Every structure is written in C-alpha cells, then in structure tokens.
Amino acid sequence: MELVAREQPYWVIQPLVDAGLDVEQIRTLLFRLAFEAMVGGGRGVEAEVANAVLDKPQEVRAAWVETVGRMLAHAPAE
Secondary structure (H helix, E strand, O other): OHHHHHHHHHHHHHHHHHOOOOHHHHHHHHHHHHHHHHHOOOOOHHHHHHHOOOOOOHHHHHHHHHHHHHHHHOOOOO
16 A cells, blocks of 8 residues: 555656656746646636646647646545
C-alpha cells in the first residue's frame, strides 16, 4: 500500500509530464489552482481550471483536464 501512496502524486501529474511540461511549469499550474481554491472560497476555481492553460497547445490543455480530473477523483470525501 505504501508504494501506491508514494506513486499517486506522480500518477496525478503524469498527463502533464507526458504533454511536455517541466516540473516548474507543473508546479506553477498547481499553485495557481490551489491559491484560487483557498483564496476564492471555491468561487472562480472552475474558471481558473480553464484559464490556466488557455494559451497552451491542445495536448497541454487536454492533459490539464485529465490531471484535474485525477485530483478530483482522489480527493477525500467531505
């Protein structure tokens, strides 16, 4: 079980790695999303998900949607 727990964060960002983003680019995207989620109180998060990669190629946009989907699929239940 420990192996799965250690690999899960990489599995979540794997689509972005496969799309060619480097670690700093991925970190920036995730920070922007987390910041908006915390500061915005839930408002604007959907817009930030879409806007964060608006200027990126289609494969990066698709990878971002996949990554966010993976994060939501493994989020703890409220």
